[in-house]
Amino acid sequence: MRKPIIAGNWKMNKTPEEAKALVTALLPLVKDASCDVVVCTPAVDLAAVAPLLSGTNVKLGAQNVHWKESGAYTGELSADMLKACGVQYVIIGHSERRQYFGETDATVNLRTLAAVKAGLTPIVCVGEKREEREAGYTDALVAYQTQIALAGLTAEQVKDVVIAYEPVWAIGTGLTATDEQANETIGVIRKAVRDVYGDAADAVRIQYGGSMNPKNCKGLMAQSEIDGGLIGGASLKAEDFAQVVHFDR
Ligand code: 13P
Numbered sequence: 001m002r003k004p005i006i007a008g009n010w011k012m013n014k015t016p017e018e019a020k021a022l023v024t025a026l027l028p029l030v031k032d033a034s035c036d037v038v039v040c041t042p043a044v045d046l047a048a049v050a051p052l053l054s055g056t057n058v059k060l061g062a063q064n065v066h067w068k069e070s071g072a073y074t075g076e077l078s079a080d081m082l083k084a085c086g087v088q089y090v091i092i093g094h095s096e097r098r099q100y101f102g103e104t105d106a107t108v109n110l111r112t113l114a115a116v117k118a119g120l121t122p123i124v125c126v127g128e129k130r131e132e133r134e135a136g137y138t139d140a141l142v143a144y145q146t147q148i149a150l151a152g153l154t155a156e157q158v159k160d161v162v163i164a165y166e167p168v169w170a171i172g173t174g175l176t177a178t179d180e181q182a183n184e185t186i187g188v189i190r191k192a193v194r195d196v197y198g199d200a201a202d203a204v205r206i207q208y209g210g211s212m213n214p215k216n217c218k219g220l221m222a223q224s225e226i227d228g229g230l231i232g233g234a235s236l237k238a239e240d241f242a243q244v245v246h247f248d249r
Pocket of ligand 1: 009094166170171172173174209210211212230231232233234
């Protein structure tokens, strides 16, 4: 059985003071969660919230990581720097980074390898654009994105990777993939992992992301292939995020 994992992606929201307030409100609401809970804050908030999360059931995540250990990479953060701030998870290859910041499947792979090497758990994002779904490319595309992202990892390492299936057309739009659409495509992603890594695919947790909220989380989480959620907008309100965390109530 795969343990469900609900992660908040705060994106570019919350100053350190606001971040502390949100985490302080969230912790009591989710302290008895039965799933893994992660908040992926902006980099400037990591050091502010890490002491609040220490010793709790809520883990700290970052939103990107560079693949080099150090050096002349202005604006970037290494896996070791993130670890030193108490980070355990890192989102890699979010569609917003692919769309606005030149992220490619090749750099997603480099970041994933660096994260795993440093002992961070990557949350690798894959997903198709609306026109790609309409043209019938979804399955081939997500399989390809997944296999390139993981290339170079061993089957043992792959077991601990988290994958987030985020259809780009469902992000921040209020449009959600139907439960069946999400389940089917996540099944395709798991098969893509299985084709390369065999039974390790059964251990990989694959989240759905894209306008997931307190209303639709139960239906999505009831699907056989869906092991969690990567939550954007609804993770910015403690009560809403807590309701998603408690999808099983
Ligand atoms: P929304 O939940 O705001 O649609 O964002 C989803 C997402 O991109 C999470 O990474």
